[in-house]
Amino acid sequence: MTDTAYALRQVQLFANLTNEQLNWLVAQGTQLLLQQGDTLVKQGEPADHFYVLLVGELEFTTKEFGNQEVYVINLEPGSFFGPELFLLDIPVYLGTGRVVRDSHLFRLEEKAFWHVLGRYPLLARGVLRATARLWQNYEEVLQHHGKLNALGILSAGLAHELNNPAAALSRGVEHLEKIFQVLPSLALKLHQQLTQEQLTFLTDLPRDATAQAKSALSVAVLTQSNREDEVTEWLESNGISNGWQLAPTLVEAGLDPQWLDTIVKQVPLKSLGDVLAWLEATLSGVLLLSEIKQGSARISELVNAVKEYSYMDRAPLQKVDAHEGLESTLKILGCKLKSEVVVIREYDSHLPHIHVYGSELNQVWTNLIDNAIDAMDGQGQIRVRTAREEECILVEIADNGPGIPLEIQSRIFEPFFTTKDIGKGTGLGLDIVRRIVVGQHKGSIRIFSHPGDTRFQVRLPINLSDFS
Known part of the structure; x- marks a missing residue:
């Protein structure tokens, strides 16, 4: 009996074959000697061989989730694979097999495999039993990773959706800090410039402007740009040199040249720049608070969506x-x-x-x-x-x-x-x-x-x- 025939006898599947039968089996196949790190089969390649591992160790992984390699199983001497794919009519290898320790394998082509089973029907029972165990293991691992993959899709989506409101909150807080640094000095400056009657007018101005801002409708980008040009032109005509900086906030709040005319009638022209700077800072704060509120609501909505999705805290x-x-x-x-x-x-x-x-x-x-x-x-x-x-x-x-x-x-x-x-x-x-x-x-x-x-x-x- 050859060395390969002797090695096959140590495999439970072939333990009951006679020496003559084992020698015949060896003649139907080929032997492979592979070194650590070699690749035996690659995922996606045609599954057209039956392999028996006589010496060494193999590791199988699958790449089913982007570029991530997922571990499936390690095979020890006496293991075999290939018939599970033949029996289920799966034409390609579902994973990649690599050599962990120097290995000696016996290989049969698919046609020879069926010929062997036809000649020795008793082998079929052992093949089916071992195949069922291997397939169950493989299926359980991939089903687990399949669920993790679905979770990964949701996690990526949730992270993407949370990023926008979270970034808006961060920007809003940063800008509010700058506004709170500017507003006190502007308010003190106006208090020194204006009469009590004019200050009383300014007291009501943010309330009226805020009400206007809350009622302002979203407009197309082109319309927004045109309105900013109109307000910038009005500001420049009234001696405001940095009108282009103030215009976007004023327009976003729904203020137009006609509304701004009411301010000119109530405050001295020399104080108009400081009044509008103070008003723009106040409105920026109001608009930022609105964005922060919307961002917080969006985060809360997403958290609730996750809770509803997973049915947390429920039977x-x-x-x-x-x-x-x-x-x-x-x-x-x-x-x-x-x-x-x-x-x-x-x-x-x-x-x-x-x-x-x-x-x-x-x-x-x-x-x-x-x-x-x-x-x-x-x-x-x-x-x-x-x-x-x-x-x-x-x-x-x-x-x-x-x-x-x-x-x-x-x-x-x-x-x-x-x-x-x-x-x-x-x-x-x-x-x-x-x-x-x-x-x-x-x-x-x-x-x-x-x-x-x-x-x-x-x-x-x-x-x-x-x-x-």
């Missing part, structure tokens, strides 16, 4: 409003739903609350909406529709992207099946959707797709406890 199974879950998901994915993606809501206002696992269900909306955005390459239209159908509710998420080819529609819910490039998709997103909808919630999910119209329809029982 896992609860009555929820499906619309709230959809809306919180849309808010958190806001960074991907910019002006180039239009969201159309067709909500049934009489939709009943449903008895579900809220946070898990929101993973469904996240995967489906995120897939729709990716399918349209970030440009297009997403339609979210809800309706009641007897004792179920329907949630339909549709996009007007290129569609899913008919020949692969039956496979899109299979684990690890993906149409995305390597590193951009795990093939687990829709598998997770199916497990949550069908497995956890006793519902159903269907797809209808052709170019320009892809619809995922999720149906959920209103009262899940009826199925307990």
